[in-house]
Amino acid sequence: MTVLEAIQKSADFLAKKGVESARLNAELLLAHQLKLPRMKLYLNFARTLTPPETDGLRELVKRRGLREPLQHITGATAFCGHEIAANRHALVPRPETELLAELGWQFLQGRPALPNHLASALDFGTGTGCLAIALAAKCPTAHVTALDISAEALVLARQNAVQNQVAERMEFLQGDGFAALAGNHGDSRGRSPHRFDLILSNPPYIATAEIATLEPEVRDFDPRAALDGGVDGLDFYRRLAAEAKAFLKPDGKIMVEFGDGQAAAIQTIFETEKWIVEVVREDYSQRARILVAKSSSSSSS
Ligand SMILES: C[S@@+](CC[C@H](N)C(=O)[O-])C[C@H]1O[C@@H](n2cnc3c(N)ncnc32)[C@H](O)[C@@H]1O
Known part of the structure; x- marks a missing residue:
């Protein structure tokens, strides 16, 4: 899965769970997983996620889907x-x-x-x-x-x-x-x-x-x-x-x-x-x- 595909898939999932600003949340969670500033994702849309990165993102998105606040998941605001x-x-x-x-x-x-x-x-x-x-x-x-x-x-x-x-x-x-x-x-x-x-x-x-x-x-x-x-x-x-x-x-x-x-x-x-x-x-x-x-x-x- 590429960075862009991961964002789209996560955003769709979060939107279905009623999360406001689902795309932004998906980007912030992926940026957190990859330890990158969010804007850097835009330069890496075609990059393929490694299996541990995919698993890590899945876990974060699952938590957000349960409506845990983004700031608790990333640990800061x-x-x-x-x-x-x-x-x-x-x-x-x-x-x-x-x-x-x-x-x-x-x-x-x-x-x-x-x-x-x-x-x-x-x-x-x-x-x-x-x-x-x-x-x-x-x-x-x-x-x-x-x-x-x-x-x-x-x-x-x-x-x-x-x-x-x-x-x-x-x-x-x-x-x-x-x-x-x-x-x-x-x-x-x-x-x-x-x-x-x-x-x-x-x-x-x-x-x-x-x-x-x-x-x-x-x-x-x-x-x-x-x-x-x-x-x-x-x-x-x-x-x-x-x-x-x-x-x-x-x-x-x-x-x-x-x-x-x-x-x-x-x-x-x-x-x-x-x-x-x-x-x-x-x-x-x-x-x-x-x-x-x-x-x-x-x-x-
Ligand atoms: C709305 S939060 C505000 C937290 C922080 N000042 C902010 O603006 O993000 C209210 C805070 O008051 C604290 N609090 C509640 N009852 C209190 C009490 N009786 N005495 C002192 N602090 C109390 C809560 O633990 C909580 O941290």
């Missing part, structure tokens, strides 16, 4: 120009989340550089660490704390930070929300020693009953804890709005990603907790997806 390893223990980073990373690093880069005072950020629910790593990479003097309830996700996040050479400016904390920060006891009045310039989060935001209706790649392979936002999908925004101020510097900001159609409810949640909502940002498909807010006690914007 790209996020803000960084290679991020992906597996079953963390949500596969989504391209739209890059916008949250960008807003975050633009804010951190604008923080005044004071002696003995590094800008700091908290990534609440870090998963693969993609957001935290992008911040640390773009803000070379910042310190970034990556927090998650999943110990397995944190192992992956740390590996990704090491691979991307930012781990020495990062801290990885496991626990249920802000309780993860409680180990570093606050002062005598219970105030946290952790005060961040920026709290960033792409929390779980799918309503529990909706999870069953999602595409198999998400429903069956992203960790449930990365998806489930409670009965109405908004549990984590309530927690963030109620608890985050205690962990933010007075002029710090919170930036959260949310799902399509949740903007108004989330704005209300934050305003009810006396945050000043600065902006609700749309993604590249003109859907409102990110809220930026500051504490009402803050004096500057």
Whole structure:
């Protein structure tokens, strides 16, 4: 079988299994099997695959046909120009989340550089660490704390930070929300020693009953804890709005990603907790997806 025939056959199989962009998936799987950049396949259409290459491809295509995410099969994805390893223990980073990373690093880069005072950020629910790593990479003097309830996700996040050479400016904390920060006891009045310039989060935001209706790649392979936002999908925004101020510097900001159609409810949640909502940002498909807010006690914007 030639490269071109392998692509066509795999693409037909994947299309029948309901995989979106079947041809692209087939090309990426073959490129992964042959350890070639995808574009190189086009120069090798007539090359005949060896029997081990054919067997290897068949295995990969079979997995994809069972709707295992491409990124789990190839083991990685790209996020803000960084290679991020992906597996079953963390949500596969989504391209739209890059916008949250960008807003975050633009804010951190604008923080005044004071002696003995590094800008700091908290990534609440870090998963693969993609957001935290992008911040640390773009803000070379910042310190970034990556927090998650999943110990397995944190192992992956740390590996990704090491691979991307930012781990020495990062801290990885496991626990249920802000309780993860409680180990570093606050002062005598219970105030946290952790005060961040920026709290960033792409929390779980799918309503529990909706999870069953999602595409198999998400429903069956992203960790449930990365998806489930409670009965109405908004549990984590309530927690963030109620608890985050205690962990933010007075002029710090919170930036959260949310799902399509949740903007108004989330704005209300934050305003009810006396945050000043600065902006609700749309993604590249003109859907409102990110809220930026500051504490009402803050004096500057
Ligand atoms: C939607 S995923 C986002 C992952 C990553 N930040 C990204 O954007 O790709 C949400 C993350 O929140 C974590 N999480 C869920 N419940 C949590 C909790 N109670 N405390 C801390 N993290 C939690 C999940 O394990 C998951 O990694």
